[in-house]
Amino acid sequence: MAQPGTGTTTREAIRTAATRLFQERGYAGATVRQIAAAAGADPALVIRHFKNKELLFLETMHLTIDDEPLLDVPVEVLGERLVDLVLGLDGGAQGVFLALVRGSNEPEILRRLKDTHEKVLIEPLRARLSGPDADIRARLAASVAAGLLHSLWVARDETLLGTDRATLVTRYGALIQHVLTPPLSGARPVGTPSVTGSSFL
Structure with missing residues (x-):
């Protein structure tokens, strides 16, 4: 005391x-x-x-994650790595996320929620992508990942909660990967040179 x-x-x-x-x-x-x-x-x-x-x-109420695991994997498996990282967040992170969501009717708390979404999910993904549509792909993927958090932590989807982690990583990771590197998008890690005559942007 x-x-x-x-x-x-x-x-x-x-x-x-x-x-x-x-x-x-x-x-x-x-x-x-x-x-x-x-x-x-x-x-x-x-x-x-x-x-x-x-x-x-x-x-x-601050929510942060270590984005290092997103920086050291090939972009082709970035979706699975993101899901694995999200599923590994501890109870403290869950409590902060829920508090931000439930308090977001207050303007300053909504601003914090938006900033958190930008810094925790969008920015690390965008840093791994290139091409003119890198930003929108990062934002779409972040929205998909945030949807998983909502289903698990807010809606408390019993089926998803009862699904083993490896299955969620594989299936949800594939969904996010499709957004990050859609067919013919030319999505590639930052720094990878384009190839003349190929579909790379």
Whole structure:
């Protein structure tokens, strides 16, 4: 429990409590009073340190993934690698994702959700592609991957939840791969030279 007068300790206690409660209950379900009680602090201290609940939410709800696994595989298997990476996200990532989705009726939280989608999914994929339509292919693939997260974490599709990981990686990976490198698209890893007379862009 945070002790009066220890500003850093109190702030961290509030952050820790807020992180847990926002992940468990969402933005609307976690009140400043509940967060303060969980942190062992006065509600006024929550406002003093973080101004309001929305700013506290934005400070604590960050979703990141290690995109290194997407950088060291041939582009031809990028779809499977992305699905495997998504399925390997831990419970903390799931809690943040759900909190962002459920709180996205608030403009600043929606902006954070959009930024997260861009940085976590689109940018790593776009970095591996070239050609005039690389951006749209990356965005379409990211949307497909986000759809899998929605089905598993938001809709709680029991059939998909009961499907073994290898099957999801193979089948869903093939779906994403088709978007990333569609037939005759000329999609190739960045840095691969085009060949005269071929279908490469």
